Amino acid sequence: MPLLGKLIKKSIDVANDLFEEDKNPVEAQTEVLKNLLESAKNTDFGKRYQFNEILKSEDLAKSFRVSVPCFDYHRMFGEWWNKTVEGIPDVTWPGSPEYFALSSGTTGSKSKRIPVTKEMIEAIRSTGIKQVMSLSDYDLPDEFFQKGILMLGSSTELEERDGHLEGEISGISASNIPFWFKGYYKPGEEIAKIQDWDERVQRIAEQAPNWDIGALSGIPSWIELMLKKVIEHNNLKNIHEIWPSLSVFTTGGVPFEPHQESFEKLLDHPLLYLDTYLASEGFIALQVRPNEDMSMQLAYDGGIYFEFIPFQPEYFDENGAPYEDAPALSLAQVEEGNEYAMLISTVSGAWRYSIGDTIKFTNKERAEIKITGRTKFFLNVVGSQLSVNKMTDAIQKLEEEYKISISEFTVAAVKHDGEFYHQWIIGSENENNIDEESLANSLDKALKSANKNYGVARSKALKGVKLKLISPEIFYDWAEQTKKKGGQIKIPQMMTESEMKAFLEFIS
Numbered sequence: 001m002p003l004l005g006k007l008i009k010k011s012i013d014v015a016n017d018l019f020e021e022d023k024n025p026v027e028a029q030t031e032v033l034k035n036l037l038e039s040a041k042n043t044d045f046g047k048r049y050q051f052n053e054i055l056k057s058e059d060l061a062k063s064f065r066v067s068v069p070c071f072d073y074h075r076m077f078g079e080w081w082n083k084t085v086e087g088i089p090d091v092t093w094p095g096s097p098e099y100f101a102l103s104s105g106t107t108g109s110k111s112k113r114i115p116v117t118k119e120m121i122e123a124i125r126s127t128g129i130k131q132v133m134s135l136s137d138y139d140l141p142d143e144f145f146q147k148g149i150l151m152l153g154s155s156t157e158l159e160e161r162d163g164h165l166e167g168e169i170s171g172i173s174a175s176n177i178p179f180w181f182k183g184y185y186k187p188g189e190e191i192a193k194i195q196d197w198d199e200r201v202q203r204i205a206e207q208a209p210n211w212d213i214g215a216l217s218g219i220p221s222w223i224e225l226m227l228k229k230v231i232e233h234n235n236l237k238n239i240h241e242i243w244p245s246l247s248v249f250t251t252g253g254v255p256f257e258p259h260q261e262s263f264e265k266l267l268d269h270p271l272l273y274l275d276t277y278l279a280s281e282g283f284i285a286l287q288v289r290p291n292e293d294m295s296m297q298l299a300y301d302g303g304i305y306f307e308f309i310p311f312q313p314e315y316f317d318e319n320g321a322p323y324e325d326a327p328a329l330s331l332a333q334v335e336e337g338n339e340y341a342m343l344i345s346t347v348s349g350a351w352r353y354s355i356g357d358t359i360k361f362t363n364k365e366r367a368e369i370k371i372t373g374r375t376k377f378f379l380n381v382v383g384s385q386l387s388v389n390k391m392t393d394a395i396q397k398l399e400e401e402y403k404i405s406i407s408e409f410t411v412a413a414v415k416h417d418g419e420f421y422h423q424w425i426i427g428s429e430n431e432n433n434i435d436e437e438s439l440a441n442s443l444d445k446a447l448k449s450a451n452k453n454y455g456v457a458r459s460k461a462l463k464g465v466k467l468k469l470i471s472p473e474i475f476y477d478w479a480e481q482t483k484k485k486g487g488q489i490k491i492p493q494m495m496t497e498s499e500m501k502a503f504l505e506f507i508s
Contacts (some may be wrong), residue, residue: 025367026332028301033060036305036345045080045092045351061330065307065352069324070343072354073103073112084115084349087163093117093349099158101169101280113166114280119347121176123303127283128173130299131250131276134288138272140247147214147245150186152226155200157193169280186211198480201226205233208242215248217276220259221407221491223249225476227266240268252276254491256294257396261405262429262472277371281355282346285369295368298331303347306331308340311358316341320374322354336361339372339389358389374494388493390454394446395426401442404430408475408491412500419463423500425507427472440467470507478506 023031034055041051049068057063071079080092089096093115103112135145153170165172174192177185187204194200208230216223227239234242249263249271256263256273264270275294277285282304285296298306307328309315315326328343339360343352359369373388395406408427413420424443428434444465448455454462475491495503 023301025298025300025365026330029305029331030060032301032303033064033305033345036303036347037064039347040093040349043090043092043094043349044083045349049351061332064345065328065330068352070309070322070326070328070352070354071324071350072319072321072356073114074321075324076350076353077112081113081115081349085113085162091349092351093119093347096164097348098164099172100161100164100166101172102166103280111166112280114350115348116169116172117348119303120282121172123299123347124173124278124283125176125178127286127299127302129178131274131286131288134286135248137289140272144214144245144247147184148186148211149184149215149217150204150211150213151192152187152204152216152218152223153192155193155195156189157195169278173278186213197222201229202233205230208234211243212245213243214245215250216246216271217250218252219254220251220256220263221254221472221476223251224259224263224266227263231266238268239266246271248272248274250274250276252278259407262407279355279357281344281350281353282348284342284344284355291368293362293370295362295370298367298369300331300367305345307343307345307352308334308359309343309354311339311341320356328352331364331367334361334364336364390447390451391493393450394443397446398426398439398443402430402434402439404428404434407472410475410491410493410495410500410503412495412497413462414466414497414500416463416466420461421463422465423504424465424467425500425503426467426469427475428469429472434469436467436469439469440465443467468504468507474507478503481506 037046037051037055037060040046041055046052054060054063054067076092084091084097085100087096095117097115097117099116099121100113101116103114151170151174153174154168156167156171156175158165158167158171158175160166167175171192174185182189187200187207191200191203191207194203204226218226230236230242231239236242240246246267251273252275256275260273273294274287275296276287277283277296283299283302284304285298287294288297298304300306307330309322309326309328316322322341322343329340334340337360339358341358342355344355345351345353356374358372358374360372362368362370373392391409391411395409398404399406406426406428409424411422411424414423415421424440426439444458448458458464479491492499
């Protein structure tokens, strides 16, 4: 086996042993909160909410929770971050951020702009290194550790605006990779800067024979399209013909299971699949050990303090934002199996900020979680209170019943002739072999059994279910049409009525 691979693996083993000596997650979180408050006590936000007084409290977590209200992006930006964007320093974090992350899928003047400080860049880098270190726990050959890692994110060509740089968080992160990692990083700086996603993928396909790729990283749907392009351009049967060492796929942001069947058709053999949770607000969680359900460990010592609101409708408004006084629990208070919405406070100056995702704990002692959905209740128009988690469960039942693979779906509450319906669009490569009406009836039945509120709504205000079955490729064509293709862009699983009508018009 190559000596270099052995040396690198040995170094990773040693470093991973050091990571194993990390603090207890609850203790680490207390330290993170204290450091955040100390750092920001003289900012405008820290003065407004009396961080100096909170720091004197014997129960830091409780005092913080009582003193500072919950925020979502719109509250945070409207009251505080708009000043940061204008260049005013020391608003919610000391100094002024060098970067702003544009929320995934948004462009133009109305984009969400989330501060990214140098401290956050370092926290993201540290958490990323921790995941690399965790690879020593897996049965990987020595030579794997000298192969390339292909990261398919957003363009690293950031836009300069009013003295700072803007781009998606994956592009910001990739533009700040450590110097020692650049020899492993693909597609390399030149290709990574290409703004047009199709052009970037074409260049990757052209350069693919020159690379020895051992790992992939990115959102499953876009990685899959990239692999198809490489296979097509190089006239291959599967991707392992050109990258025989490919062993690991680090997914992120969306569940991998719906994509796994179609993804593995592009391989000679399955890969090791690892999950990550990188959001515009920070590196939230990462998979650090082998486990069957791909549970991730919160980055509890990575510059982020976590709180958890029990995911119950009375604590959230119609847009999924938590009420300012919504009850929240610390890491020490949560229970395994319950569903929570996350609040984060970060080294980028987000405070008790709702990230919009829901999670459940699979292992409290290790601070391990699974993402279960989003807080937004687009489908609560008629009281159905239908979460993404319940939808995903129902979709999985359809896959089992009809022996099909469903890689994408979206749904909205729409009105027809004065009556409310749930309009579903489902992406499956088996779309020509399934009766849409039969599928809609089965979906309706699965949702009734999974959600009591949905069953009540169906007996009253919700007239029925409409379903359109299409090829998954049409979802990606739609993303391109709306200039939201590639990178960290995720296909929305819930839409507003106007968005759904536009998508149906596109399909037709």
